[in-house]
Amino acid sequence: MLMTPEAVPTTDTNMERRRLQIYTFMLVADLILLGGAFVLAGGLYRSEWASDFVNSMFFAFAPIFTVIMVYQRCYSLRALEDLRFAIGRLGLAIVIAAVLCTVIIFYAKASESFSRVMLSLALIFGFGAMAAFRYALHRVLRMVYGPTISSALVIIDGGPRIEIPGAVSVEVGDIDVTQVQSSPSSLDTIGKWMRGKDRVVISCPPERRAHWAEILRAAGVRGDVLSEPLKHLGAIALKREGGELFIVVSTGSLPLQARVMKRAMDLALTVPALLFLSPLLFLVGLLIKLEDGGPIFFVQQRMGQGNCMFPMFKFRSMRVNMLDSDGRQSTSRGDVRVTKVGRFIRATSIDELPQLLNVLRGEMSIVGPRPHALGSVANAKLFWEIETKYWHRHSLKPGLTGLAQIRGHRGATESENHLTHRLEADLEYIRSWSLIRDFRIIFATVGVLVHPNAY
Numbered sequence: 001m002l003m004t005p006e007a008v009p010t011t012d013t014n015m016e017r018r019r020l021q022i023y024t025f026m027l028v029a030d031l032i033l034l035g036g037a038f039v040l041a042g043g044l045y046r047s048e049w050a051s052d053f054v055n056s057m058f059f060a061f062a063p064i065f066t067v068i069m070v071y072q073r074c075y076s077l078r079a080l081e082d083l084r085f086a087i088g089r090l091g092l093a094i095v096i097a098a099v100l101c102t103v104i105i106f107y108a109k110a111s112e113s114f115s116r117v118m119l120s121l122a123l124i125f126g127f128g129a130m131a132a133f134r135y136a137l138h139r140v141l142r143m144v145y146g147p148t149i150s151s152a153l154v155i156i157d158g159g160p161r162i163e164i165p166g167a168v169s170v171e172v173g174d175i176d177v178t179q180v181q182s183s184p185s186s187l188d189t190i191g192k193w194m195r196g197k198d199r200v201v202i203s204c205p206p207e208r209r210a211h212w213a214e215i216l217r218a219a220g221v222r223g224d225v226l227s228e229p230l231k232h233l234g235a236i237a238l239k240r241e242g243g244e245l246f247i248v249v250s251t252g253s254l255p256l257q258a259r260v261m262k263r264a265m266d267l268a269l270t271v272p273a274l275l276f277l278s279p280l281l282f283l284v285g286l287l288i289k290l291e292d293g294g295p296i297f298f299v300q301q302r303m304g305q306g307n308c309m310f311p312m313f314k315f316r317s318m319r320v321n322m323l324d325s326d327g328r329q330s331t332s333r334g335d336v337r338v339t340k341v342g343r344f345i346r347a348t349s350i351d352e353l354p355q356l357l358n359v360l361r362g363e364m365s366i367v368g369p370r371p372h373a374l375g376s377v378a379n380a381k382l383f384w385e386i387e388t389k390y391w392h393r394h395s396l397k398p399g400l401t402g403l404a405q406i407r408g409h410r411g412a413t414e415s416e417n418h419l420t421h422r423l424e425a426d427l428e429y430i431r432s433w434s435l436i437r438d439f440r441i442i443f444a445t446v447g448v449l450v451h452p453n454a455y
Contacts, residue, residue, distance in 0.1 A: 015151040015198065016256060022149075023075040026137070030069065030130055031062060037126035038118075045118045057114060057122075064104075065097040072096070077198075080149050083138045087131050094123050150198040155190075157212065159203030159226055162244060167201070177204070177211045181384055181391060184303060184374050187215070191307040194219045201226065201246070213249040214388060219306045220253035220395030253305075253395040254433060261435050266366050269442075270359045277353060284315055284350060287341045294320035297354060302371035305397045310363040312371055313354035317342025355400050367438040368399025369426035370410075378413035386416050393426040396433070403429040406444040 035058050042054035072093040073079060079086040098119070105114050141149055145166075152167035157177055161169070170193060180186045194200050200219070202212040203226045216223030224239070224246040237248035254262065274281075285296040298316040301309045316323075322337040338346065345351040358364040364371070376383050384390040404410070404425035413419050429437075 015145075015149060016196065019077065019080065019149060020256065020260070022080065022137075022141075026075055026133075027066070027069075029133055031066070033129040033133060034058070034062065034065065034122075034126045037129060038122040040125050041118045041121035045121055046115070053115075054118075057119065060114075061097065061101050061119070061122075064101050065093070068093045068097045068100070077150060079134075080138075080141060083135065086134045086138070090130055090134065091127060094127050098123055151196065152199040152201065153193060153197045154201045154203065155193070155212075157202065157204035157208060159205060162201070162203055162226060162242070164201060164242070167199075177208050177215070180211065180215065181388060182382075184307075184309065187218075187303075187307040187391070188309045190215060191219055194221050195306050195308060197221055199224065214391065215307070217250040218391035218394050219250075221250065221306070222248070222252045223250040224248055250395075253430065258433070258435075262365060262438070263362075265435065265438065266359050269366055270356050274356050274360070277356075280350070281353060284341070284345060284353075288316055288339075291339055291341050292320065298323065300373060302398065303374065303394055304363055304371060305394060307391060307394050309374075310358070312364075313357050315342075315345055315351040315354055317346050317351050352400060359400065363397070365397040365399045367401060367429075367441050368397050369393040369402050369429065370405060370422075371398035376413065378419040379416045381416070383413075383419055386419050387423055389427065390419075390423060393423060393430065396430055401441060401445040402426060403441060406441055406448055408448070410448075 038054055038058040038061075039050050042051060042057075043049040046053070048054055069075065069090075072089045074086065074089045074093055079089060101119070102116075148166040150166070152164055154162060154164060154167050154169040155172060156169060157172045175186050175189065180190065194216075199222045200216060201224045202209070202216070204212055206227070209225050209227050212225060213223070216225075226244060227247050239246050239248060253259075288294070288296050295316055298314045298318070299311045300314070302312040304310040317339060318337040319339055342351070355364055359366060372383060378386060402425070404422040407421075407425055409418070409422040409425060413422075
């Protein structure tokens with residue numbers, strides 16, 4: 001289906017969120033069916049329907065079964081689209097869980113509290129019920145979503161038209177992709193096309209493939225370019241589909257499970273932090289208002305995940321008539337634009353605390369590459385003019401703190417090296433992300449809240 005650029009959906013509602021809901025539904029349904037299988041097995045074998053013995057066996061087996069099911073990718077995109085894979089993984093998970101449960105029973109010397117025959121019957125009944133459930137779910141999903149439950153976007157930029165089942169096609173129109181990396185507004189438009197998509201395919205002439213490859217990597221989506229193998233694209237894989245040859249140039253930022261864990265950590269830290277810091281936030285806001293009567297917050301457009309802009313909140317630290325909305329002039333030591341209250345809150349990083357609201361809104365994360373002002377310069381050059389890979393740092397949500405900050409890369413960017421060092425740290429963080437590293441960065445941030453470069 002070919003759409004005009006204006007008609008492409010730009011909301012955050014996407015297929016990935018629906019899949020997460022389906023996975024949750026599947027897990028709950030599996031546990032209910034498994035529980036029913038144990039009740040049936042207990043009634044048929046021991047004439048005990050939902051007795052304490054039957055319940056104890058179910059509650060002992062269920063946690064092991066759940067962990068193995070998740071580990072065996074029984075709740076994954078492939079399990080939703082490939083029925084044979086789904087039922088095969090289900091059977092494998094049940095066998096592994098049964099063996100593991102039997103070993104635990106043996107070493108715990110708890111065989112008197114378990115019935116091997118009843119466990120076997122329950123797992124047979126459970127497998128049949130869960131397999132039938134997956135068959136029914138597979139049919140329903142095909143009726144509702146068609147051949148695929150993933151969302152795909154085809155961007156046509158002067159290349160041949162291609163048909164991918166379930167994909168939306170759009171022509172770029174007046175956007176010049178060769179100049180787009182110097183145009184944040186154009187990147188914002190393209191980023192919104194791509195937001196929420198599981199896959200983006202580019203059809204363009206050879207001379208524009210490298211430009212699209214850079215945009216796809218920076219957007220944090222899985223990106224394919226319709227092309228012959230070209231080494232200078234930095235392709236990571238080749239694939240064939242529908243008789244066409246594709247080069248995979250990006251695979252997305254983090255898998256779904258990692259993003260769920262990262263978001264859960266953000267909310268678990270942000271909500272208590274806002275409640276705990278509310279007296280401080282109120283006091284700082286009052287002091288800012290009393291000093292010159294101007295607005296409490298300074299709201300500035302920053303580039304976020306997928307090269308999409310968002311309004312970033314800070315406590316206002318500069319005089320109202322000297323605000324730098326584009327961030328073209330870095331703050332220097334003894335800067336006359338900074339107010340008395342502003343000097344203190346900048347030195348202690350308190351001015352950044354309102355960004356907890358951005359985290360709550362889902363625009364930022366606790367840990368990630370710091371969002372820079374669009375007009376930020378180093379050696380009189382815009383950041384993206386110094387290093388074209390600058391846009392790659394936006395494949396993850398920007399953060400309150402990051403690897404660059406704990407390494408001391410903060411403050412004014414007076415030379416190109418200042419920007420290069422920050423970019424290297426940001427890209428290293430993206431390449432090697434882990435939840436444990438996020439916690440380490442958070443703890444390390446405490447030691448750099450007051451920093452000689454914070455002015």
